Amino acid sequence: xxxxxxxxxxxxxxxxxxxxxxxxxxxxxxxxxxxxxxxxxxxxxxxxxxxxxxxxxxxxxxxxxxxxxxxxxxxxxxxxxxxxxxxxxxxxxxxxxxxxxxxxxxxxxxxxxxxxxxxxxxxxxxxxxxxxxxxxxxxxxxxxxxxxxxxxxxxxxxxxxxxxxxxxxxxxxxxxxxxxxxxxxxxxxxxxxxxxxxxxxxxxxxxxxxxx
Numbered sequence: 001x002x003x004x005x006x007x008x009x010x011x012x013x014x015x016x017x018x019x020x021x022x023x024x025x026x027x028x029x030x031x032x033x034x035x036x037x038x039x040x041x042x043x044x045x046x047x048x049x050x051x052x053x054x055x056x057x058x059x060x061x062x063x064x065x066x067x068x069x070x071x072x073x074x075x076x077x078x079x080x081x082x083x084x085x086x087x088x089x090x091x092x093x094x095x096x097x098x099x100x101x102x103x104x105x106x107x108x109x110x111x112x113x114x115x116x117x118x119x120x121x122x123x124x125x126x127x128x129x130x131x132x133x134x135x136x137x138x139x140x141x142x143x144x145x146x147x148x149x150x151x152x153x154x155x156x157x158x159x160x161x162x163x164x165x166x167x168x169x170x171x172x173x174x175x176x177x178x179x180x181x182x183x184x185x186x187x188x189x190x191x192x193x194x195x196x197x198x199x200x201x202x203x204x205x206x207x208x209x210x211x212x
Contacts, residue, residue, distance in 0.1 A: 001160040003106060004064055005029045007069050007082030008044035016125045020099060022047040023122045025131075027082035029089075029198060032132065033155035036109050038148045041087055047122075055147055056114045056199045062086035062143035069141060077127060086143055090160065096173040101166025101197030106159065108152030113166075115199055116142040116176045137180065144172045168195055184211065191202035 007027035013020045024046040025100055035042045046052035062084045070079060081089045095116065102113045119142075124132040136142070170192055178189055181187060193206035 001104075001162070002090065003082040003088055003158045003160065004091055005089035005152060006034055006041070006068050006140055006156055007087055007089065008034065008041050009082075010043070010045045011047040014125060021122070021125060022124055024052065025085040025122045025126045027087065028043075029081050029084055029156075031156070033107070033153045035151065035153050036148060037151050044156060051120060051126065057145045058148045059087045059111065059146040060072060060085060060117060060143060061090055061093075061146060063090045063141075064091050065094060066087050066139075066141040066143075069139065073139075074127070083126065084143065085123070088146075088154075093143060093160065095140070095176065096171055098144060099166040099168065100170050100172060100175065100195055101168065103149065103163040104130045104146070105161045105163050107154040109148065109154050110150035110152065110163070111146035112149055112197065113172065113204060114145045114147050114197065116172045116179075116202075118142075118179070137176075140173065140176055140180075142172070142176050146185055166197055168197075170198075178206065 007029050009024060009027040011022050011024040012026060013022050017070050036059060038055060040053055067079055096112050100113055104111045119133045119136045121133060123136055124130050168191065174188060175192060178192060189210050193203050193210050
């Protein structure tokens with residue numbers, strides 16, 4: 001499990017459907033090492049802090065393995081590392097293999113898996129196509145977020161070491177499938193609603209679902 005790219009970018013204004021929109025989705029690979037803090041990476045930023053960033057979305061990760069899928073799906077689109085707005089592009093870890101609450105160390109940084117990514121319309125801005133949000137979620141190749149347990153430095157080529165597995169064994173992919181109603185699984189919904197490592201907004205959502 002390795003970091004093959006560390007990507008950052010500050011918010012910028014772009015023209016989208018006739019209006020100016022501020023977005024931080026444009027990330028570029030960097031060389032050297034960078035400090036990762038409790039809210040984001042040094043030199044990185046998010047435009048709308050009501051839905052992006054924060055303690056439970058401090059670092060966004062996207063598996064490099066998914067890039068082959070998107071090259072087939074979007075043959076006319078040039079894909080570069082960081083294209084999905086991810087801070088870390090990784091190899092060796094996928095959504096179905098990661099439990100919510102799993103803990104990792106990379107460099108001097110300690111992290112915990114918190115949730116999958118639910119894309120907003122700004123992903124469509126990055127790709128220049130309005131259908132990208134729907135396609136992204138349907139693909140179930142969502143990537144995932146880390147919260148920062150201990151701030152530290154990272155750089156391309158660093159190894160992600162699994163420190164501990166969450167004993168509830170609810171994966172990032174499970175949460176996405178439950179959200180998209182692809183799993184009729186009341187028992188798993190109930191478990192997800194009680195999962196402490198999952199952010200409160202997700203737990204509240206699943207608590208509502210379990211009462212239906």
